[in-house]
Amino acid sequence: MKRSLSFILACLLVFALGCGVFAADETADYLARSSGKADIKEYAASLGYGDEWSIFALARFDVSFESYERSIDENREKLISPVERERCALALAICGGNAEKIASIAEGAAGSQGIMSVIFGLHLCANGAELAGTGAEKLVNDLISMQLSDGGFALFGTVSDVDVSAMALQAMAEFYASETVRASAEKALAFLSSAQKPNGGFISFGNESSESISQVIIALSSLGIDCKADERFIKNGKTLFDALGAFKLSDGSFEHVAGGGVNRIATVQALCAAESYKILGKPFWVFEKEDPAEESSESTEEESDTESSIEEASEETSAPEGSSEETAEESVVSGAVSEQSESSKEEPSQEEISAGESAPEESAPEKTDGGKKIKLIILCALALLALGALCALIIMHKANVINICVIVCLFALLAAVILFVDIVSPIDYYGRAESKTDAAGTAYMSIRAFGIEDKDIILEKTAFEFEENATVYDMLVDAARIYSIPLDVSGTGAFVYVRAIERIYERAHGDLSGWVYTVNGVSANVGCGSYYLKDGDVVEWLYTTDGIDRTGTYENP
Amino acid sequence: MRTLERSNPFASLVCIVCVTLTAALCQYPGMLIPALLGGAAFYSLLAGRSGKRTHILCALLVVVSALVNPIFSHNGVTVLFVLNDRPVTLEAVCVGLMNGMTLAAVIYYFGALTRIMTSDKLLYVFGKVSPKSALLISGALRFVPLLGAKSRRIEETQTALGLYRKGNMLSSAKNKLKVFSALTSWALENGIITADSMAARGYSDGRRTYFAPYPFRACDAVWIAVYTVSAAVLITFSALGTYGFTYYPQMVRTGGAYSAAFYALYAAICFLPAAVELKEAARWKYLISKT
Numbered sequence: 001m002k003r004s005l006s007f008i009l010a011c012l013l014v015f016a017l018g019c020g021v022f023a024a025d026e027t028a029d030y031l032a033r034s035s036g037k038a039d040i041k042e043y044a045a046s047l048g049y050g051d052e053w054s055i056f057a058l059a060r061f062d063v064s065f066e067s068y069e070r071s072i073d074e075n076r077e078k079l080i081s082p083v084e085r086e087r088c089a090l091a092l093a094i095c096g097g098n099a100e101k102i103a104s105i106a107e108g109a110a111g112s113q114g115i116m117s118v119i120f121g122l123h124l125c126a127n128g129a130e131l132a133g134t135g136a137e138k139l140v141n142d143l144i145s146m147q148l149s150d151g152g153f154a155l156f157g158t159v160s161d162v163d164v165s166a167m168a169l170q171a172m173a174e175f176y177a178s179e180t181v182r183a184s185a186e187k188a189l190a191f192l193s194s195a196q197k198p199n200g201g202f203i204s205f206g207n208e209s210s211e212s213i214s215q216v217i218i219a220l221s222s223l224g225i226d227c228k229a230d231e232r233f234i235k236n237g238k239t240l241f242d243a244l245g246a247f248k249l250s251d252g253s254f255e256h257v258a259g260g261g262v263n264r265i266a267t268v269q270a271l272c273a274a275e276s277y278k279i280l281g282k283p284f285w286v287f288e289k290e291d292p293a294e295e296s297s298e299s300t301e302e303e304s305d306t307e308s309s310i311e312e313a314s315e316e317t318s319a320p321e322g323s324s325e326e327t328a329e330e331s332v333v334s335g336a337v338s339e340q341s342e343s344s345k346e347e348p349s350q351e352e353i354s355a356g357e358s359a360p361e362e363s364a365p366e367k368t369d370g371g372k373k374i375k376l377i378i379l380c381a382l383a384l385l386a387l388g389a390l391c392a393l394i395i396m397h398k399a400n401v402i403n404i405c406v407i408v409c410l411f412a413l414l415a416a417v418i419l420f421v422d423i424v425s426p427i428d429y430y431g432r433a434e435s436k437t438d439a440a441g442t443a444y445m446s447i448r449a450f451g452i453e454d455k456d457i458i459l460e461k462t463a464f465e466f467e468e469n470a471t472v473y474d475m476l477v478d479a480a481r482i483y484s485i486p487l488d489v490s491g492t493g494a495f496v497y498v499r500a501i502e503r504i505y506e507r508a509h510g511d512l513s514g515w516v517y518t519v520n521g522v523s524a525n526v527g528c529g530s531y532y533l534k535d536g537d538v539v540e541w542l543y544t545t546d547g548i549d550r551t552g553t554y555e556n557p
Numbered sequence: 558m559r560t561l562e563r564s565n566p567f568a569s570l571v572c573i574v575c576v577t578l579t580a581a582l583c584q585y586p587g588m589l590i591p592a593l594l595g596g597a598a599f600y601s602l603l604a605g606r607s608g609k610r611t612h613i614l615c616a617l618l619v620v621v622s623a624l625v626n627p628i629f630s631h632n633g634v635t636v637l638f639v640l641n642d643r644p645v646t647l648e649a650v651c652v653g654l655m656n657g658m659t660l661a662a663v664i665y666y667f668g669a670l671t672r673i674m675t676s677d678k679l680l681y682v683f684g685k686v687s688p689k690s691a692l693l694i695s696g697a698l699r700f701v702p703l704l705g706a707k708s709r710r711i712e713e714t715q716t717a718l719g720l721y722r723k724g725n726m727l728s729s730a731k732n733k734l735k736v737f738s739a740l741t742s743w744a745l746e747n748g749i750i751t752a753d754s755m756a757a758r759g760y761s762d763g764r765r766t767y768f769a770p771y772p773f774r775a776c777d778a779v780w781i782a783v784y785t786v787s788a789a790v791l792i793t794f795s796a797l798g799t800y801g802f803t804y805y806p807q808m809v810r811t812g813g814a815y816s817a818a819f820y821a822l823y824a825a826i827c828f829l830p831a832a833v834e835l836k837e838a839a840r841w842k843y844l845i846s847k848t
Contacts, residue, residue, distance in 0.1 A: 370638075371638065371639075374637075374638045398725075400724060400725050401725075402724075402725035402726065402727055402728075403725045403726050406725070406726045406727060421640055421641055422640065422641050422642075423638050423639070423640055424638065424639045425638055425639070426636035426637070426638065426639060426644070429636075429639040429644075430636075477642055486631075486632075486644065486806075487631070487644075488630075488631040488632055489631070489643070490629070500632070503632065503805075503806045505632075
């Protein structure tokens, strides 16, 4: 009786809201279908190392992850970076792995490399994992100490990032009883609210992506804030789900950026968001071992509960089908991002001197024309200088026609140079690539440093579309932009030379050290600015310390 | 304490070299700012109004260096903007600024040194070790003001002949080129004539003797002791990494305890020459007014 009532209520609500929560099962089905699996159960059973985010998304479905533990055992030696180890340990905990193995995988990882390792360490604590040498209390304090002055969080630097702030809030939700956590969470919420755009979305790493919205939904739902009702997160009547809906495609999948095409990572994270909203008020990252149906009937909240129940009800009736080619080898966005961030955090004991303390672009609504603003500032400075020079001429009694002409021409030349060079603000530059109108093919690229400066996999094997006549260097620049990898190059065009990737410089580790690249496992004999890509090329950037090509030591994933 | 100008030439040389060497080896903001200010003060006191051009040159050097370094170096965490796919970072700008300041400080101190070390002092210092190179250095240093004076004379001559038109930048640049061409041919010719004339006067026929009216006083020993010990302490501590500053990838200052004392010591040796100069000038004025 109560159930049917709630069902009717839910139907009414869904119709009233128009596009409300999308059907999570449709998205889950898409994931299964696109991997060539018959249904979610089969898909879940096939998940292995590297699919952790899918496991998090499907953890509350009635499925079991049979092959994951075995896959982890096989790939144990690949688990190097702390965040990756924590992520795998958490996924293993969901799959019911034994506590000792979980503890050994995550050993010493929590809090050892930047904010992401703290966040995942907290998730592990919340799921009852025993972490040697650290504890929830210490990690919570670490996390709060990383909060920036505007309330947000960032991987590094002093400009708050939406994604990272949302993920920090998700971890805070698990320890919400503490007063200090509440106070810190309020500040972070205020930051997120101020960073929300008029269309309900967010800009993170320079572009408006669906993942940011998903992460914020998870954070709010974990804290018990209904993002459809709380006016802090409704801009011009647009809710987060309205914004997320804009990225949804007809088959249930999601795009990373509007018009960017299907993106598996975005899809998985959107599913996480939907799952989190179903259990509004409970932390998303606390995976209790219980029957999902039972859980939904248990809660007494009306709105969220009713909706989740219809979703659950329709779950069984889904009609799975079809085949689609591999996309599973793509890396998870936040995974890649977190790995870059590791070790960029400086020792807190050292005194940091940063003039960019209050970056002016911070959460300003018109981020997209930052480059124009910078140009305008430079031009204004030039104009002022020119005025100063003219004044000096007048004071020195040398203000004749030719002198004035010389000064004006000089500054006009400088101004022309400024106008014609391409200046972009970092917020616009990083986190997105130029849209490719006529992609000529897809190539894959990975970047590895083999443990140099505590950095190993800088970029997992990732697919990039390229245009006609694109070179390896063009692809590297694309990757550097999308994943915010600092790059230092000298020379231009065909003679470009890569001096540093991720601030690991040539000759920093011996005279023969530096960045080399291989294409399809073969060392190229031309510079990266003159190697033209072919469809399906696999490019590997490697940091060598002895001039020896070490491609063999890196198995292709 | 006697001013560096009136001290033993050894003392003035050692002091200036110690200060500039420390500034060049330890490029920290905490050391370069006192070095630059102390150098500028010392130089202005010695050069007076004639140092105007040096001040303009140093200011330009600092500005240009700060603008040019970020074009070639892209290291650094704080990206200001991205220029043609190359990040322009705050750290690179700061490194440029620091390089410019180091150069400016060195220019000021050596500018002061050339004013202190007249050619006879230079011969006194280096004459015993290597008389030929001492003469060469002194001759070369003599050539700098000589060229300036000669170029002024050529300019004046050409103006008098009605060939040199002052007025706008373009014509004066054109005329400067003419003057420069005349000046180089004169300089080459003058070099040969100088050599011939020295040979004719019997140079290099036997040992030269010098008369040097520079006694070594107690205060010279104090100057040398203070500067060598301070420079040794400063360079050792920064080489050990106790006090330091890294610019890349993020600007971080190291050095906990006593870092204020460390920087104060350097500031003291930077400002001491100017302070003594000022004190002596004041004393001179005071003595005159009394009589």
